[in-house]
Amino acid sequence: MTTSTRERIVSESLRLFADRGYAATSVAEIEAAAGLSPGAGGLYRHFRSKEEVLASAIREHIERTRRQISDVLTQATAYEERPLDVRLRMTCHAGLAKMREEQDLIRVLFRDLDQFPNLVAEMREGIVNPLYDGIATWLSAQPEFAGSDEDWPAVAAILGGAVVNYWLANEAMYEPPTRIDEKRFVESWARLGLGLVHLERTPAT
Numbered sequence: 001m002t003t004s005t006r007e008r009i010v011s012e013s014l015r016l017f018a019d020r021g022y023a024a025t026s027v028a029e030i031e032a033a034a035g036l037s038p039g040a041g042g043l044y045r046h047f048r049s050k051e052e053v054l055a056s057a058i059r060e061h062i063e064r065t066r067r068q069i070s071d072v073l074t075q076a077t078a079y080e081e082r083p084l085d086v087r088l089r090m091t092c093h094a095g096l097a098k099m100r101e102e103q104d105l106i107r108v109l110f111r112d113l114d115q116f117p118n119l120v121a122e123m124r125e126g127i128v129n130p131l132y133d134g135i136a137t138w139l140s141a142q143p144e145f146a147g148s149d150e151d152w153p154a155v156a157a158i159l160g161g162a163v164v165n166y167w168l169a170n171e172a173m174y175e176p177p178t179r180i181d182e183k184r185f186v187e188s189w190a191r192l193g194l195g196l197v198h199l200e201r202t203p204a205t
Contacts, residue, residue: 006046008034013050014057018104022054022112051116054108058119061105062126068098069134073141084144084197088190091138092163096182098131099167106168135160144197155196162189 003011012033016025027050028038036042047053072094079087099106105123113120136156139145166185170176176185 005034005036005042009036009043009046009053010057010060013053014104014108017054017112018107022050022108022115025050054116055119055122058105058122059126061102062122065098065127065130069130073134073137080143084142085190085194087142088193089186091135091193092186092189095131095135095160095163096167096186099164102127103171106171132156132160139193139196148196150196159189159193162192 009030013025013030016029016033027043030050030053031040031042032038034043043050043053047056079090109120109123113123132153133156136152139155139159140148140150140152166176166180176182180188
């Protein structure tokens with residue numbers, strides 16, 4: 001499939017923003033990376049500004065995330081015949097894969113997006129919260145949890161947060177927490193999920 005100039009600009013700009021930082025990346029560098037003549041104004045034929053390029057990158061990731069969540073939830077019933085521990089491991093692997101897929105956007109978020117609170121809000125409402133909501137929806141739909149009055153959004157925040165923290169620690173410090181490899185992490189994550197099957201809730205005091 002042929003990549004359009006606009007798509008190349010968005011893709012290359014996000015890579016450069018992640019590697020160098022938003023402020024340190026010039027329009028000419030984006031143009032050169034996208035195969036345009038640097039400094040000739042090719043970017044401005046598609047975007048009004050460098051900030052609009054960043055906003056477009058975020059919105060494209062938001063739209064892709066929405067489609068992915070919808071697809072996963074639609075396909076979830078296809079895996080109901082598999083044991084719950086297998087389904088949990090698959091979900092954990094999917095979460096880690098999603099973090100890897102969004103790694104450039106995450107780097108930009110932590111490095112530069114405090115300059116753009118409106119874009120942070122778009123990421124929060126368009127990517128982060130829908131991912132946690134998707135986990136909660138997936139958990140509540142599993143046959144083993146049928147009839148449970150578990151607080152699934154809170155459980156999703158804990159389990160999803162563990163995936164995010166594991167990936168971020170690995171990314172920022174170049175190795176996972178206490179050198180726990182991904183296989184061990186996924187296995188333990190699934191065991192925690194399995195524990196919800198027989199968990200009896202204690203009323204809050």
